[in-house]
Amino acid sequence: MQALLFITLAIPTVTAVLLMLFRSSLATANARWVAVCGGSLALLCSVFLLARYHSAGAMSLESGMKPLTSTVSPDSVLQPKVEYVHTWLKSGRMQLDLYFGVDGISVAMIALTTLLTVSAILISWESIQDRAAEFYAALLLLETGLVGVFCSFDLILFYVFFEMTLIPLFFLIAVWGGKERKWAAVKFFLYTLAGSLVTLSGLIYVVLYASVDPTGPANLTSLPALSAWLKAHPIPAQLQTTLFIAVSMGFLIKVPVFPFHTWLPLAHVEAPTAGSIVLAGVLLKLGSYGFLRICLPLFPEASVAIGLPVIGLLSVIGIIYGSLCALAQTDIKKLVAYSSVAHLGFCMLGLFALNTEGITGSVLQMINHGLSTGALFIIVGMIYERYHTREMSEMSGLATRLPRIAVFMVFISMSSIGLPGLNGFVGEFLSLAGMFRANPVYSALGTTGVILGAWYLLTAVQKVFFGTLVEPHHGDHDVDDMNPREFLAIAPLAILCLWIGVKPGPLLDMIRPDIKAVVDHLEKVPRNAAEGAPSETPAVEASAE
């Protein structure tokens, strides 16, 4: 299984290198075929990885077979399995490892990344004619970076991949973007970079803090080792709060949590469709993933003291504010971009509920938002490719002309506004339920986002697809409905939306142990606030007996 992981990581890299090497001799038509082959191979490997991981988990439960085990100490909050550790630098107490591994959460995120990359390649098929080889190379490098983040369990490795994702996306926006692409790319790059530098300084402090203690872990940058050590030797509360805020900075901007979100609509509007898909679908999740992997395990007290009240509140504001902003947009892509702010608010709300329901909901929401918002950007891209406009006032009744796209739009919108039976509901409901236990007021306020969400998205559906047919001016060519290639790009996402909604069980089983470890860790933190935990009142137990 290690081999599968490496192949998943290597294929996009190798394909990207090949594309760059032969960029001058490759025609557009060939470049995209190379890209789609590479992307599909990576997807295939990640699906195999997922299947193997899942079946290994299931088998160990049923037949007592040897389960996937982790070499890290059982004290660690992170229990990566399928590990690969290679020390490549050792100097005094400092030891740098290539520490790759996956657990249930990362395996799912990797599969999401590879899937969305293939969709992104397919949807760029016709629209990217200029420097196609470079375009696909950048896209695949982005994929490498993202997969890398999800499978690295060493702080330095994590940070390297985390920052590596910026460069290909910078070029994707700056070269193949819209009118304001340069400004958008620079803003995106500098803003997120500034944030992650603060994160880096926080992480360095944590490593130094561990290194001065003689009992400190042998490998200072290994995330599992560090978390196990910090569990036994917690950082003093004051310092923990400072470090939590510092490390959070980069993640807050990446998610983005209100009020750090303004780079996002700009970047989305200017990015090419493929860039938007990967940006919204996966890149934003690096923020929430970072919180889950670094902040919660390393700074549990601060997560309870600061994370729940402050980030929880910011998430609530993000949900309502993002929805309201989405409501006022006339550019459909900007609308979807602001809806991302709202949806990630749900994700963060669940995460900082700091209980099983909330964190599970949050992880699901990461995946769900990737699927449904990715698909929404695909649809927006399809419309833009046909009419070269995204202004909702210029079009209406497109369902008459583009019935298949309309069906997908309604379906994906329903997934996005959390219709039960589709994926969005499970994530949102669990996040809100978790938060209700932690802070009912936040949860109630967040739930209003469910109303607003239906309002802005169904308004968009109504304006663009329903009513009398008004088409924006487009040359003499006929406008065709969804073609098989586009269908191939969006259908897997739609199927997954349905599948996760109807049968979330397998996915939940896969991520359950990893979340349990985090929650067990967090629950040891004393909480002064009176918790509305589901009562294990004697009444209920008595009646059940």
Add this chain to the structure above:
Amino acid sequence: MSEELLYPLLWLIPVAPLASAIVTALLGPKVLKYRSHLPCWSALAVSFLSSLVLLYSLPSVDSQANKPEIWRAGEDATAQAEQPAGEAATAQPESTDGGSAASGESEESRLAAAVAALKAKSDAEPKVGPEIVAFGFEWLHVGKLEVPFELRVDSISAIMLSMVTGVSLLVAMFGSGYMHHDAGYPRFFAAVSMFVFSMCMLVMANSFVLLFVFWEMVGLCSYLLIGFWFHKPSAAAASKKAFVVNRIGDFGLIMAIFLIWTSFGSVSFSDVLGNPATIARLHSVAPSLMPAICFCLFLGAMGKSAQFPLQVWLPDAMEGPTPVSALIHAATMVTAGIYLVARCTPLFEYAPLVQLTVTGTGAITAALAALIALTQTDLKRVLAYSTVSQLGFMFMALGCGAAGAELVTPAVTAGMFHLFTHAFFKALLFLAAGSVMHAMGDVIDMRRFSGLKRALPITHWTFLVGAAALAGVPLLAGFWSKDEILAVLIAAAKTSQYGLFFGIVLVIASLTALLTAFYTFRAYFMTFCGPEKFPEEAGHHPHEATPIMAWPLRILAVSALLIGLAVGPTHLFAGYLQRTTGLTPVEGHFHLDVMALSVFIATTGIGLAWMLYVAMPTVPAKIATVLKPFYALSQGKFFLDEILLVLVVFPLRAIAWLSTLFDRLVIDGLIDGVARVPRTLSDRLKGLQGGPVTAYAGVMWIGMVAAVVLAMTLL
């Protein structure tokens, strides 16, 4: 039928329409085309027959025997699935003696026992009606939240199921004639099948979360069917409005679920509603908990059942095809709110203030909608407002439990009975209106046609039956159920605690009943009596309903004629319903005084309508000019839509617009401002390094002086 055979039957009810929906959606456009009704018909027939069998065999299910197993199943769902039916059978003898003893008791002692049980509710053993629980699969199990995909049928859901599947089957038959040659024919039947699946699941769900899932799913089907003719801007707007307004109610329902989950530790009906002791204990610990839960539940019900002020979506929903209005927006989906409140009776008993709210809201809604219906000229709108008004009646009844514990069961029975009869005659009225629309070339404005009696004989007599049933003409369906409601209101008004409140409500209810009879027959007379007049869209010869449309009309008309008589005075309905867990069987009475009152109301209303619209057809216009402001108010629907627009929609849109402005100018401005700091600084500092040697020398001199001064002060 033995219990083992009931399980597959239970699954068949929702699965058949689901299969039909999938088949029609996949094969409809390419393969089935104008045969798309076939899967739907067969699936609904299967569901209907299964529901009838279930309805018949449910009372013999011995739930006392398998009840403990089911409760354990709530703890560990898989155990329930593994539990063989044989085990339940072996457990049977122990409890049958209890069951037979109860049935052998005389009427009086049973009633006395019931009252005693009610009084000692907090420490009573849970009373369990017959029910079947079937475990499907583990849907959601995270942390302390456990939601199995589990079906549960007890008396109340068995009644709902038969009603839903029966009416849907008839509507589907009618629909194939009505939608004949519509381009979206397969889409229509796929959505209708999907709706029936969701609605069946809604009433069979065994937990609040699963109920919510299908609560939303019926909302989706409603959205898709209201917007069926999506190229019509009005239909597109109406579908969105329906969905969003419903979401406001859903907010309440979600909050209720969270409250229930955090306080009871479970969301399953068996755990929450089947344990009076738990409810009582929780209530004594936190007295505001039950009112909060019930209020949130009622908010959900208000959305789905179109109660004031969330009623605005239902009249607009008439943009959908008429069979859809009959099925979803009259007979079934909109009654889900009533079902929810009735189902949660054990919780509402601890929240008398919320019960009063339920009754009050129902009364306001009923009166308001009836007043609006008086002046509408669109036949379907009249019927839509009458639906809103009748739903208000049902809520009025449901809240009467506030007046005393002995009224809880009669109140729920009255509400549910009206739901049941209303489904038949309102579906009938809508389908008949659809038949009119079909004949008139889609014209539905009553001013543009009249005297259709001769042209559309079948439509005429079936509509007349429906109208008479709605107006409360004696012996017809609506008569019996409206009587029950008035009787329970009178009983509530006689109690000391909230007597005045219920007295006022009773007056409102009687006046509304009068208005109902009036506007229903106004519509009837305007449409079917008077000089024969057709709009030009109808062509020369308006065609009567085809057989496939006429037969459902006939069947529904016969039901509207007889169903009340069959199950009302015979006490069949009440006796069946009251075996639901949480209700207490009570004796049925004939309320001759109430009957006299309602006969008077109905005849007055109908007579008034006859006088104004048949005998003196010029008078209404004169009345309209004399009472101009009131007329305008009614015709303008009390301007509720406009008020909502001004009070809610515009402010929110303004806030939304301000938010984007704020986003661009303030937040983004700040970020850009911060980003500009380094450049501004560098611009300033740049000037210092321009190369003027004198300036450098000056700075150097200042520095040296400063250093010397510093050194001297330190030394």
